[in-house]
Amino acid sequence: MGERGRDVRKGQAALSVGSGWHLIAYDIRDPHRLKGVARLLEGYGTRIQYSVFRCWLTSRTRERLLWELGRTIDSTVDSLMIIPLCSRCSSGAIIRGTAQAWPTERAGHVVI
Numbered sequence: 001m002g003e004r005g006r007d008v009r010k011g012q013a014a015l016s017v018g019s020g021w022h023l024i025a026y027d028i029r030d031p032h033r034l035k036g037v038a039r040l041l042e043g044y045g046t047r048i049q050y051s052v053f054r055c056w057l058t059s060r061t062r063e064r065l066l067w068e069l070g071r072t073i074d075s076t077v078d079s080l081m082i083i084p085l086c087s088r089c090s091s092g093a094i095i096r097g098t099a100q101a102w103p104t105e106r107a108g109h110v111v112i
Helices: 031-042 059-070 086-089
Strands: 020-027 045-049 053-055 081-083
Touching: 020 045, 020 086, 031 045, 031 053, 031 059, 053 059, 059 081, 081 086
Parallel strands: none
Antiparallel strands: 020 053, 020 081, 045 053
16 A cells, blocks of 8 residues: 555645635546546535536545545555635636536535
8 A cells, every 4th residue: 555645634734624615636647546536526526627626525524535535545646636715715716618606605405
């Protein structure tokens, strides 16, 4: 396993914000790991571009995501960036093409 996942938690203090949108970008060298990371992130958010996702994360889901990514990513050759966005930043996003606007809060559950 070697260095796998060792640096995924680097900068954890910067991620100690509350719930909100996060922009996640990655560059994974191995096709097998690439598929695994993409599949994992699809469970947490929406794909914006090929290797870029937007995810609404709480502190708890962020910790779980980091743990799961740490089991998949090889930090000696792969890179990952998680950027927490305040509501002002996400509402100011300039969007063109087929991308959808970012709501300022996560959609709630609908009871039918």
